[in-house]
Amino acid sequence: MSKLRIGIIGTGGIAGLHLKSYHKLEDVEVVAGCDIVPGKAKAFFENQECPNAKGFDSKEAMFKAVKLDAVSVCTYNTTHAECAIAALEQGLPVLLEKPMCITMKDAHAIMAAEKKSGQFVTVGFQPRYDPNMQLVKKIVSSGELGNIYYVQTGGGRQRGMPGGTFINKKLAGVGVLGDIGCYSLDMVLNALDYPKPLTVSAMTADHLGKNKKVNPNFYKEFTVDDFSAAFIRFEGGLVIDFRTSWAMHMDTTGATIFLGSEKGLKICPTEGPWGGAWDGSCSSISLFHDSFGIPTSTPIPLTESDWVGNFERKCRGFVEAVRTGGPAPIPTSQIIYNQAILDGIIRSSASGCEVKCDL
Numbered sequence: 012m013s014k015l016r017i018g019i020i021g022t023g024g025i026a027g028l029h030l031k032s033y034h035k036l037e038d039v040e041v042v043a044g045c046d047i048v049p050g051k052a053k054a055f056f057e058n059q060e061c062p063n064a065k066g067f068d069s070k071e072a073m074f075k076a077v078k079l080d081a082v083s084v085c086t087y088n089t090t091h092a093e094c095a096i097a098a099l100e101q102g103l104p105v106l107l108e109k110p111m112c113i114t115m116k117d118a119h120a121i122m123a124a125e126k127k128s129g130q131f132v133t134v135g136f137q138p139r140y141d142p143n144m145q146l147v148k149k150i151v152s153s154g155e156l157g158n159i160y161y162v163q164t165g166g167g168r169q170r171g172m173p174g175g176t177f178i179n180k181k182l183a184g185v186g187v188l189g190d191i192g193c194y195s196l197d198m199v200l201n202a203l204d205y206p207k208p209l210t211v212s213a214m215t216a217d218h219l220g221k222n223k224k225v226n227p228n229f230y231k232e233f234t235v236d237d238f239s240a241a242f243i244r245f246e247g248g249l250v251i252d253f254r255t256s257w258a259m260h261m262d263t264t265g266a267t268i269f270l271g272s273e274k275g276l277k278i279c280p281t282e283g284p285w286g287g288a289w290d291g292s293c294s295s296i297s298l299f300h301d302s303f304g305i306p307t308s309t310p311i312p313l314t315e316s317d318w319v320g321n322f323e324r325k326c327r328g329f330v331e332a333v334r335t336g337g338p339a340p341i342p343t344s345q346i347i348y349n350q351a352i353l354d355g356i357i358r359s360s361a362s363g364c365e366v367k368c369d370l
Contacts, residue, residue: 014038015080015309016040017039017079018044018081019045019083020073020094020097021045021084021086022046022085023176024083026083027059029085029106035323036326038334042063042077043064043067044066044067044073045068045070045073046067047068047069049324051066053065060251065335073239075214080333081103081333082103082105083108083326084098084108086183087179087182089112089113089181091108091113091117092112099125099128103131104339105131105133105325106133106325107121107133108135109135110132110349111349112350115350119347121343122343131338132339134343136194136201138194138197139325139329140320140325141316146311147202151203156269156271157271157273159254159269159270160248160250160272161251162199162268163251163265163267165254166192168259169259169262171257171314172226172258173190173257178234179232180234181234183235183296184235185236186220186257187235187236187369191281192253193349195267196251196353199269200348201273201345203249206246206247206249208370209244210244210367210368211356212242212359213240213360214360215357215360216236217233217234217235219238220236220237220260222237228314238257239255239259239356240255241359243355254353266279266280274298275298276298277296278293295310295311295313354368
């Protein structure tokens with residue numbers, strides 16, 4: 012079997028995890044990468060001890076010079092769409108880092124290019140590959156909970172603000188929403204088989220990100236959200252109560268819970284820097300129900316989880332889909348709903364009122 016030839020667009024921090032994950036696959040070779048910062052891609056491969064891969068200063072130069080079978084897009088959020096579309100126009104399948112993009116205009120453009128190219132885009136939500144998250148989906152999809160009418164989710168770091176492009180609105184588009192908020196939304200939406208969102212009422216804040224005492228290294232450059240909360244209505248009467256944080260004067264935003272007409276499900280995160288059950292770091296999963304007329308709960312056994320292993324499985328899933336011609340493991344047809352919620356949160360927060368989801 013010939014090796015798949017992979018290119019990487021954007022050679023920042025997350026690209027290193029893509030490269031290391033691909034290196035563990037015997038049927039894959041990362042042959043090229045590009046970055047708009049002159050010399051950065053070349054230095055990236057030198058530092059990663061990957062001397063046979065070629066570095067370029069633009070995706071156009073890379074496409075022209077090197078034959079590729081697929082690409083990973085690891086650029087900052089606001090350029091996800093243009094890079095994914097450029098790859099699709101070259102006839103290449105794409106592993107696109109989350110969030111899919113920032114605006115619904117860009118999301119629709121990605122899907123249009125995907126359809127025209129006949130190729131696929133898979134979006135980089137590696138928690139999908141975590142065994143505990145897969146168990147949550149299995150439980151929710153089984154119908155065991157009955158009619159699910161309310162979900163609470165999120166994930167909050169007490170202190171965990173990054174720097175660099177993450178906090179620059181021109182580059183990231185959004186802050187905590189695009190970093191970890193979209194993960195927690197995908198966890199519950201995937202478990203619920205991605206219902207259609209209708210409306211969003213939301214608020215975002217940047218109080219701690221711009222606070223010198225809390226964020227002494229980056230408060231001057233901070234131009235995005237560090238906290239967000241939203242109330243989201245869906246078809247069928249379901250509502251999701253969502254909150255996410257990079258920093259707050261609290262230890263947690265709470266557990267993820269599913270309330271059903273027959274039973275409830277509770278996923279508690281572990282204490283630590285992530286503060287979200289979506290990354291697989293669960294302290295417990297419990298099923299709440301009545302037994303002989305008495306409210307009780309049953310603990311669900313957990314499986315040992317590994318964030319890096321989930322990331323590697325994400326890349327393996329992409330490679331297998333490329334080999335077979337698809338479908339995308341995590342398709343844009345699902346993530347467009349995640350994107351519509353992010354877009355709705357941004358617009359609702361700016362307007363101070365509830366907005367309809369733009370689908």
